[in-house]
Amino acid sequence: MMRTASIRLELSAAQADALARLRASYADACNRLVPIVREYRLWNRVGLHQRTYTMLREATPLGSQMCCNAIFSVCKAYKAQKELGRIRKDAPVPGIRFDRASVHFDKRTYSLKGETVSLYTLDGRIEVPMRLGEHQRRILESGKPKEAELVFRKGKWFLNLVVESGDVEPVASGPVMGVDVGENNLAATSTGKVFGGEHLRDRRDRYLALRRRLQSNGSQSARQKLRQVSGKEARHVKHINHETSKAIVQAAIQAGVAKITMEDLTHIWERIKAGKRMRGRLHRWAWRQLQTFVEYKAKVAGIAVEYVSPAYTSQTCSCCGGLGKRSKHRFECPHCGLRAHSDCNASRNLARIGEIAVSPRAAVNTPDVGSVDMGNHVCASQ
Known part of the structure; x- marks a missing residue:
């Protein structure tokens, strides 16, 4: 059974800058892969690796394993699009932008040391303290850490760590x-x-009315507000x-x-x-x-x-x-x-x-x- 612990990282200014540069390079690598995926309709991890690995190593500052992780992220994103029915045989493959993408880490690019985590960066490894609550500790103690995603959200860095535990x-x-x-x-x-569900239904009706007003406006600021409203509504529903x-x-x-x-x-x-x-x-x-x-x-x-x-x-x-x-x-x-x-x-x-x-x-x-x-x-x- 897989469970995910979202752990906030306690970073210094220098460490935050190192992760920001890694995230930018990782997003750039993912975006470089998109045209190749669209041209060859190729989102098989092995096939895309054979076609693009050398190019990524030469065009980006990422290390070898992080290039492999970028290929994994792109393939995963396009497989999800296919499962949702957004990739059709009779239509071009849609493009995906990875400007705000999370960074995928595996056992070769991160390691846990007590309540700190060692992360790969462009300038070498850094050790970052983790802010662990009771819920996160319980998940970490329940099994073996697997892969992880580094996420930047609202000015803070989080490590979404997947833990594999035995079935209860x-x-x-x-x-x-x-x-x-x-x-x-x-x-x-x-x-x-x-x-x-009366309260939730009322809130969602209010959000619907607001989205309609913003959509009819059509301005750039209205579109920005529309994205904020949609995200806020989804988070509220998920919380309930x-x-x-x-x-x-x-x-x-x-x-x-x-x-x-x-x-x-x-x-x-x-x-x-x-x-x-x-x-x-x-x-x-x-x-x-x-x-x-x-x-x-x-x-x-x-x-x-x-x-x-x-x-x-x-x-x-x-x-x-x-x-x-x-x-x-x-x-x-x-x-x-x-x-x-x-x-x-x-x-x-x-x-x-x-x-x-x-x-x-x-x-x-x-x-x-x-x-x-x-x-x-x-x-x-x-």
Whole structure:
């Protein structure tokens, strides 16, 4: 299992200048590789190394291993673009600028010495003290340091260090907890906990209105402000998702949960038929990020995570299995009389499916009203 510790570096003025010059040279080397990648459609690391290594050594002040790292960074960036579908066979390869790129370090270009790190620079190695908090220390002690990225952010230098640790012993047995994610409510668990999303949705609507005003302005200062606003919004959403996922996993640990079941929402955009306004809201819904955060935090705690089909989980009664009526946050079953929060009802259905599912991505059958036996599940009206 891989975890990343973001460690702030305590640099002197001379050390900061050395890292700034290294970063500039590294970005220059990456930018020199882009035209070759575009011309030959080549982002294979071995192939690009054979074609460009000598050129980089002659044209840049970087050492041999740092040239290899620059090739790695460019290949990684273009592979990510390909995975996102931004590189098409019938279109030219898009260009990428590395002016603010991070510097990739491997075991040959950095080493840890207690609470200091030795880093490669153009003028030789420098030893830099690290500012370690409890979280960073816990990650560093959990396994073996691997690769790292040197990042310059808001006037400060950070080393994002990847640590490989062994898998945590999985929880042997315990109940299953369902987690239903949504837009109005960020998440609801089968234990009855609901994480409201009204504040986040209001903030995102405000950001949307501001972006529209800036886009209609079109000036250079408006475009600069637009980049700032977009970055601020993304960081705020990420912070909220981290807090929510942490609370969900903590609740699972306290309940002795062995498995968390969530909806497989892959290709949800293609399945939803809605107007332009609703599609815009759903496009800004960061459900996948929240699920990813829950998944890796649960893995650290030894809790398994399983994704199942969301079919009928919002319409099925978690008590009797019949089809009920959902109106916004309220679910009512005309068969057994259950009244519950609609998201909590859906999360209980996910927990039930997780108990009987034999494999990830398990299919959900359409419920047969009046014939589904829910076993020992308790109907708790809310």
